[in-house]
Amino acid sequence: MAKISSVKVDSKIPEGPLAEKWTNYKAHQKLVNPANKRKLDIIVVGTGLAGASGAASLGAMGFNVLNFCIQDSPRRAHSIAAQGGINAAKNYQNDGDSVYRLFYDTIKGGDYRAREANVHRLAEVSGAIIDQCVAQCVPFAREYGGLLANRSFGGAQVSRTFYARGQTGQQLLLGAYSALNYQVNQGTVKVFTRYEMLDLVVIDGRARGIIARNLVTGKVERFAAHAVVIATGGYGNAYFLSTNAMGSNGSAALQCYRKGAYFANPCYAQIHPTCIPVHGDKQSKLTLMSESLRNDGRIWVPKKLEDAKALQAGTKHPNDIPDEDRDFYLERRYPAFGNLVPRDVASRAAKERCDKGFGVNNTGLAVFLDFKYAIQRLGEDVVRQRYGNLFDMYEEIADTNPYKEPMMIFPAIHYTMGGIWVDYELQTSIPGLFAIGEANFSDHGANRLGASALMQGLADGYFVLPYTIQNYLADQIQVPRFSTDAPEFVEAEKAVNDKIAKLMAIKGTRSVDSIHKELGLVMWDNVGMARTKESLEKALKEIARVEKIFWSELRIPGDADTLNIELEKALRLLDFIEIGKLMAYDALNREESCGGHFREEHQTEEGEAKRDDENFSYVACWKYTGEGEEPELLKEDLNYQYIKVQQRNYKN
Amino acid sequence: MWLFNSSVGRKVVMSVSGIALVLFLLFHMSMNLVAIFSTEGYNMICEFLGANWYALVGTAGLAALVVVHFVYAFMLTIQNRKARGSQRYAVVEKPKNVSWASQNMLVLGIIVILGLGLHLFNFWANMQLPEVLHKLGMHVEDAVMADVANGSGYIAKTFTCPVYAALYTVWLAALWFHLTHGFWSAIQTLGVNNKVWFCRWKAIGNVIVTLIILGFFAVVVAGYFGLGALGTIEVAAPAACCAPCC
Amino acid sequence: MDKNISFTLKVWRQRGPKAKGAFETYQMKDIPGDTSFLEMLDILNEQLVNENKEPIVFDHDCREGICGMCSLYVNGHPHGPATGATTCQLYMRRFKDGDTITVEPWRSAGFPVIRDLMVDRTAFDKIQQAGGYVSINTGGMPDANAIPIGKDVAEEAMDAAACIGCGACVAACKNGSAMLFVSAKVSQFALLPQGKVEAKKRVKAMVAKMDELGFGNCTNTRACEAECPKCVSISNIARLNREFIKAKMKD
Structure with a gap:
């Protein structure tokens, strides 16, 4: 069994009544003045709803932003495939919706495993997202009277979902992409397409840059900044077959985990x-x-x-x-x-x-x-x-x-509620490293409601991160721009090159996909919709077997110093193997059923998920302890002050 | 200047010059039809459009339109070929709703220009040109000068020749293809189009263009078979008139 | 149930933008009809890797027809012979046993080949960066319902906004023109009141960038519209022309 640390993780939730926390936070946080913003560099990895909206907003504020994506254009990020809609507590339908009700539905939908303060903030800013998108010319569906239309979605009894045909994600992403383009035009954001982040650079305990591979030339390059934002989405492709895009991966998050960022609730995977x-x-x-x-x-x-x-x-x-x-x-x-x-x-x-x-x-x-x-x-x-x-x-x-x-x-694997642990400010356990959107774990608890992913991604990018990151950067204004010649950069780049060389040297007989499929099957059969102690223990053994196959039988044709799609996939698979292990450890540890995590041992007589609030009302934060070592578990207690925790009831 | 520097501007020039030429053709066709009914009437029009200042200004304008249309066409084609890239597709299949004419406007245009040359040689070189030369004080043979307004005569003389009649028919066919796409395309380029007017403009264009071509063709047919007023004109030896082209 | 088919695949292979490319022929055996075209290429790539050869490089991501990343010029059509679908949504049941299927990259000076079937479409980003946005920052927006917008206008804007930026229009056009792509974006913004404010500046900037990047002149052949996987209409091109002419007349 995994080591459990007695240290409690602090989420830095501001004091005060729930509904006033965010207002109070904004009123008292530190800010960076315009002249100083220009001197501060921020790396944003990912250009989905969270990444693009975040990069655009930070650029608009005057920061100098470097934005990375693995695709040929920021507009390809997988947020584009979201179909149904985006929730917002606008109450345009006069059906009794309110910030509190959206907050309540989200907490309940998440099976009481999300942070109250975060979710309330999400509900508070949800309305402004719709305003922002309309101002960007997002063509939401409208009624004949010219006002916005709504539809209803799972887990809610009101109609609060805004939509643009079956292409809501596309339209919202194109909105964020256009905002990003405006900033590129203004010179505040520089976009690096077909670049993949392969490591995080930490200097004196703070995130100060990344190592990324130019996917076209194969060159491994260094990028420095005062803060790094991870917006790289979820890790559902650990299952090989999922609704994620082919390129969706958990590698950026995993590099952060390996450098000391906690990985929270990895076992919460949504099956659509x-x-x-x-x-x-x-x-x-x-x-x-x-x-x-x-x-x-x-x-x-x-x-x-x-x-x-x-x-x-x-x-x-x-x-x-x-x-x-x-x-x-x-x-x-x-x-x-x-x-x-x-x-x-x-x-x-x-x-x-x-x-x-x-x-x-x-x-x-x-x-x-x-x-x-x-x-x-x-x-x-x-x-x-x-x-x-x-x-x-x-x-x-x-x-x-x-x-x-x-x-x-x-049903199929669709979304991962778990992700990099972040505090109220969306900062990870590494100072200067932030995580937004699906990449973090913050707002959905053990299960995400439909049309809430788009809401969270845009909330983080447009309205939360741009505030909270300043609270960190305000103390960094004296720090000059970094040289990428620092030993930490050299070391990180060397580690990446070594890893690539090691993969190229395996020279086995099996393709990346064939091994990935094997991993996916292990995950689906043992860490899928219904899990047991036995299946999870089996999963850990089987994953170890797949890992062995990976290191002994993998074949990557071609060279590393040029475009090499097999190498790209191999690097991602290596991290999926690690994520698979994390998911199994977490699922094994969580001796209860909640939301997307269903342990067959823990169900009611009617077959519903049976939570154990007494023992498991916490966020499981996993800390990396070294290659091949079992991770260490730290707990962040969930403290419900405003909502009465009860069994979810969708019967009456 | 955006009419030269921008892609849309260049297309606007093509469209405006094209539409103007269509209007001219409409006028020219109406004028030609007179020849079927009255040779005198037609000759009067020819006289009216002789070496008078307004006719000359009109001619110069027309020539300018043709030159602009022609030069821009080549310029656009060269740019477009460059934009297409040096490597061509190995397999190309034309989608259903793409008209053949729309993809072959330059070829059609070249046929039209060649036809225009023939037309100028047959008619204009015998009619307005000698008159102008004469006015400029150059020597023009009296026999030619006597016939400068005898449009009907030239029509009869040209079209009784089967080779010319066939050449003109081919020319008119090419013109029809060129204009059916050209008219609609010009409307689209000028931005007067939308979803509702899509088919309407297409229909309007096709009707106008077909009328123009039918009108011209009617004169060719009347000339060849000696129908209507054109039948009253005595033509010497048809074979002789074909000599220049044989 | 779908039958399995066998066929000959001719695929364009090219090492880099400057390298000389050529077709390579592969025999595909017993491919199930419910395999998508890209999954069929996955199968081929798996075979190639097993033979220790480099797999065919092609762009793809969502495989749901929405990200616009997949391309491929299949048997003379961008995104293959199906209408209103991207290559990833093309299924092998559309082909017959014994067919020869020719796969080429998008061919256009604006989209240089990177490797094999992968092309560089950053030109589209550059056009959007030139003006494909509303010049607003984040926050402080009026209420979303403050300006009513007619349902028909919103729907028409949505029709234009459905463009996925895949570049099939350029690939299909004998002139290598990007007008359908640019016009879709210009239209979406020009139709909606929030975008109208800077419509003139936008259309001029985007057309100028498009021209600068070497895309061809539109000759209204309608091939773009016929091959567009999202059926974006060329009425958008008429609107672009109208907006552009209006803007230039005002200068």
Whole structure:
């Protein structure tokens, strides 16, 4: 078992009543005057919603920003693929929404494992995000009267989700990208595309720069700054198959962890209930169908096992199963929220049915999402208008027409709530190193509600980090620009080059992907939707086996000093292996079920997640102790002062 | 100057000159139609458009339009080929809604220009040009001077020749393709287009252009078969008139 | 269920921007019809790595048709023969057993080849950086509902904003023109009241940058629109022209 430290981690939550904490913080924090801002450099790694909005906002304030991304353009970051929408407590629908209610829903949706003060701040700034985006010309959906439209999303009883067709993430990211472009034009931000961060440089205990590889030339380069911001998203690709982009990786976060930043709650991984099922062993990724589909689609499996068998054998068509023989299991189990229960609940319910043999495709790992009823109620045109592009996408992939027969869906890895530990100021345990967006762990607890990732990414980038980073930088104004000739830079660069050389020298026989697939299978089978002590212990052994394969059988054709896609993937896989271990350690330690972490040993009689607030109401912060060593666990106690902690109830 | 320096500006020049030339063709076609009904009437128009100042200004203007349109076309094509890059695609498949004309405007334009040369040689060199030369005090043979306003005669003489009739038909066909894309394209470039007017402009353009070409073609047909007023004109030996081109 | 197919793949291989490229031919056997085109290339790359050869380099990321990173000129079409879809959304069931499939990079002077099928599209970023934004900083914005915007206007702006910046328009255009891309961005901003304020300055700056970067002149062939994976309309190009002419007339 992992070492547990008695030191409690301090989250630096400001004093005062919950609703006034953020206002008070802003009123009393230290600021940097405009003349000094120009002298301060900030590295922002990542150009997704958090990274681009953060870099743009810091640039607009007058800081000198260096912004990195691995893609050919900042606009490619995977935030672009978010479909459904973004939450904000605007109460435009007059349905009783408020900052408090968004705060409450988020805490509850996160299964009481998020920090109150952070979440309240998130809810407070949510409205300003929408204002900012509209001012940037984000074309949100509107009503005929010209005002903004809203839809409802899982885990909420109000309509607070703003959307731009099924492309909300794209439009918000393009908004942030345009803000970034404005700053590039103004000369405050310099963007480095096709660069991958491979190490963090720490000088005298403070983050002072990064080592990054130019992916086109293969050259390893040094970059110095007064502060480093990590905005590199989540690590869901540890499972190989996920809804993440092919390039999404956890390496930047892992380098920070290796340099001393705590990694918090790694076991909290969100499994999204509505993805297109896996269809073969050549598949490279899973495609998400937006949660918004659950607004109008009804989820079901057959009531009779023989119908399920016939569907699996392909001898029966779903449309031939009469309504009375259909089990709308979410509506049955959760009458109050029905098909709009939170993601973790919907995913587990689907798994429960499939485990019992009610799966509806040839692998037995799928349930139906049916629009027949919506089409009867609203007409095909309205359904087409709302979901047309998603239906087209489904038809292209699955080769069936969702207007005529139900879609097949199954849960898949989608988002990681865990990430680099940050305090209230979004600063990690390394001074000068900040983490924002999905890369940090802060606001979603054990489960994230739909349409809240976009909210958090933009909240961090536009409205939180630009304030809190000043509180740190105000003390750095005397520090001159760094030379990248400092020994710490030389050493870090050498370490990176050595690591690359070591990988190139393995000269085995197996491709990166083949090993990654093996890791993914281990993770999905043992650290997936339902975990047990046995499965997790097995996972640790299996991951060690995969790691051994990696170091003995990996083959990277080509050279290191030029563009080399296999090398890029190998470096990322190395870190996914480490993340896999962290996830297993954390899941093993957390002897309870909560949100995205479900331990089969800990469930209620009805099969719901059973938390253990007495013993596990804390953030698990993992500290790196050395290569091949077990990490050390530190705890940050979660202190609920304003919300009554209770079992989540979506039944009534 | 944005009409020269910017891509949109250069296209505006193409569009405006193109539209002006279409309008001229509309006028020219209407004028030609008169020849089918009345040779005297047509000759009167020819006289009217002889070496008078307004006709000359108009001619000069037209020439300028053609030159500008032509020079810009080459300039744009050279730039576009450069923008395309040196390496060509090995496999190219034309998407369905892309018209053939739109991708071959330069070739069509060159055919149109060649046709224009022929046309100037057949008509203008016998009509306005000698008159101008005469006015400038140069020696022009009396026989030529006597016929400078005999447009009907030249029409009959040219089109009874099957080779010329065929050449003019090819020319008109090329012109039709060039203009059907050109008219709509000019409207699009001038920004007068939108989703609703998309098909409308296309239809309007096609109707105007088809009318123009049909009008010209009618005169070729009338000349060749000796229909209408053109049938009343005696043409010497058709074979002789073909001599220059054979 | 989809059938498996076998076919010949001709892929453009090129070491670098200045290097001379050539086609290489690969025989693909028993590829399931529900494999995406990029997954088919993954299979080929896996084979190449197993033979200790360098894999084919191509751009890809989200594989959901939205990031705009994938490219590929497949059998004479950017993003392949399917309409309204990117290469990552192209499935092998669209091809027949025994086909020859030719895969080329985007070919345009504005998009130099980096390696094999990967091209450099930073020119698009530069055009956006020249003016593809609203000049505002963060914070202090009026309420989002302060200015009502007609549903039809918002929808039209969204149609334009759907552009994923993949560069298929440039790849498809015989003139290597970037007008569809630029016009989509100009349109989105010109349609919405928040963007109208600096519409003139924006359109001039973006067109100037586009010209400077060596993209061709639009001759309205409509190939861009036909090949655009997001079906962005050339009515946006008309709007760009209109905005540009208006802006220049005002000077």
